[in-house]
Amino acid sequence: xxxxxxxPSNKVTEKGKDVELRCDPISGxxxxxxxxxxxxxxxxxxxxxxxxSAPDKSGLPSDRFSAERTGGSVSTLTIQRTQQEDSAVYLCxxxxxxxxxxxxFGDGTRLSIL
Amino acid sequence: ELKVEQNPLFLSMQEGKNYTIYCNYSTTxxxxxxxxxxxxxxxxxxxxxxxxxxxKQEGRLMASLDTKARLSTLHIxxxxxxxxxxxFCAVDxxxxxxxxxxxxxxxxxxxx
Numbered sequence: 001x002x003x004x005x006x007x008p009s010n011k012v013t014e015k016g017k018d019v020e021l022r023c024d025p026i027s028g029x030x031x032x033x034x035x036x037x038x039x040x041x042x043x044x045x046x047x048x049x050x051x052x053s054a055p056d057k058s059g060l061p062s063d064r065f066s067a068e069r070t071g072g073s074v075s076t077l078t079i080q081r082t083q084q085e086d087s088a089v090y091l092c093x094x095x096x097x098x099x100x101x102x103x104x105f106g107d108g109t110r111l112s113i114l
Numbered sequence: 115e116l117k118v119e120q121n122p123l124f125l126s127m128q129e130g131k132n133y134t135i136y137c138n139y140s141t142t143x144x145x146x147x148x149x150x151x152x153x154x155x156x157x158x159x160x161x162x163x164x165x166x167x168x169x170k171q172e173g174r175l176m177a178s179l180d181t182k183a184r185l186s187t188l189h190i191x192x193x194x195x196x197x198x199x200x201x202f203c204a205v206d207x208x209x210x211x212x213x214x215x216x217x218x219x220x221x222x223x224x225x226x
Contacts, residue, residue, distance in 0.1 A: 004156075033212065042118070042202055042216030043157075056212065091156060100212050101147055101164075105156040 004106035021077045025094030037089040116207040120217035137186040137203035145206035193224045
């Protein structure tokens with residue numbers, strides 16, 4: 001597709017379960033970002049990948065959160081032992097190079113923890 | 115720590131009226147971005163402001179940046195229903211950093 005694709009679009013799971021969220025960036029985009037948007041809040045930066053460089057993980061809220069990007073393309077965000085406060089929309093964005101002003105956002109994954 | 119504050123957080127206005135949304139931030143930056151988000155949708159880039167005094171206009175929306183006052187405004191002229199959405203500002207705290215800091219958003223409702 002032409003845009004950033006995220007899956008699933010919605011995920012409901014029980015507290016304590018692990019979840020994996022997927023992001024397919026725009027082809028050729030070397031930079032990939034993950035954000036979290038809690039209800040009524042702005043976006044909170046989580047992690048940033050740029051090419052083969054070590055990712056900037058400084059926004060990850062706890063060690064239950066991790067992300068990887070395989071082959072410089074698809075990325076997965078994993079949340080282990082989910083908690084209710086993890087409920088949010090998780091947005092992925094990509095850009096051609098490190099250009100935050102030119103990010104293209106996916107539609108997000110709405111995560112609900114019961 | 116950079117803080118970004120938008121106000122108002124909620125705005126209900128009638129079609130044809132003018133209004134301004136404000137975005138204040140706490141540390142020096144000369145890069146600020148505005149986004150629009152429709153319900154259940156992702157963010158759409160509206161404006162990229164990269165210097166003091168920058169002004170950008172698109173249709174009924176105009177954005178400006180005053181880096182000395184650490185303030186950006188998004189002005190709405192003669193609002194129409196199609197402008198109903200949530201508007202976010204985001205500040206690049208280190209000029210080229212990828213860690214944008216977002217405001218909480220302003221939910222705009224334009225009533226016929």
